[in-house]
Amino acid sequence: MIYIGKHSKKFENEFCNIALEELDEHVNVNEFVNECKKIIPITIIDTDDTEDFLKQLILLPYCRIEEIYNYISNGTNVDYNNIVFENNNLRDVFADYHDCYENVRDHKYNNKKISVALTEDLNLTVCPYCNRDYINGRSDDNSGCQLDHFFCRSKYPFLSVSLYNLVPSCSVCNNIKRENVGLVSPFDDRFKFDKEIKFRYIKSKDYIKLKRKGKSKIKNNIDTLKLEDAYQIHNSEAKKILEKKETYVSSNLDEIADCINKWTNKSGKGGEIDRHYLQNLIYGKEMEAEDYKTCALGKFKHDILEYYKVYK
Ligand SMILES: [Zn+2]
Known part of the structure; x- marks a missing residue:
């Protein structure tokens, strides 16, 4: 229940490049972006360029992520479930995007695990949800945190690699939070x-x-x-x-x-x-x-x- 600020521009750019590299390799990005345009309002991401769309999606500020969630949860704006799911499973292109998170997570950032680099960039060593447990890495390869998808990727796969949907947290908070929504995000700079x-x-x-x-x-x-x-x-x-x-x-x-x-x-x-x-x-x-x-x-x-x- 603490605010953790924003990532540095340098980290945002490098994280974005890593994600784009992995997405290019594992996802049909043109098809993915076309499908996303059916669920993300043009007021939030407005571009005809596929790479530019992905960059904006990866680095969406938290308040914009929440706007999309509200937009699709409303139910009257878009038939979200039919676009993203087929027989209760993710449609292929969204499943690929969902799975690509693991490639991004395992990609090294300056020889460090992404989760280690991510907490260092935020200057964060304590879990922001409980403010009790330390989550600092113990070496470049040994992360002390788990990355919580604030909006879980099984339901919101298009947010799987969005940087401000990834909250470094202790394992207890991550496990106890599960797929719950409606919480305040530690990245929400509007919340006092x-x-x-x-x-x-x-x-x-x-x-x-x-x-x-x-x-x-x-x-x-x-x-x-x-x-x-x-x-x-x-x-x-x-x-x-x-x-x-x-x-x-x-x-x-x-x-x-x-x-x-x-x-x-x-x-x-x-x-x-x-x-x-x-x-x-x-x-x-x-x-x-x-x-x-x-x-x-x-x-x-x-x-x-x-x-x-x-x-x-
Ligand atoms: Zn915690």
């Missing part, structure tokens, strides 16, 4: 993750609650990924923060900082420390949204510290 979802510690029940704003659709992430269940083992972290807050009240920290400064000045090793320096020592670094991508429980700690006004 920091405001729409907050961790709270209910002291009387010793319970971690995930509060959402109004009818926010982040509820689907919380329910589908069973995030509240996942976080109950971290109640001791919240309890520890509360205990520290009761022990080290802010005014005392000012006095402690004054004392330390006096002692260190006397011994000639003086350095000016302040309340903020001590707070960092006691509670750890104050988290910013960008830190959540590399710090397990980053958002959880941020929200608890914010609620108890620890850094005020």
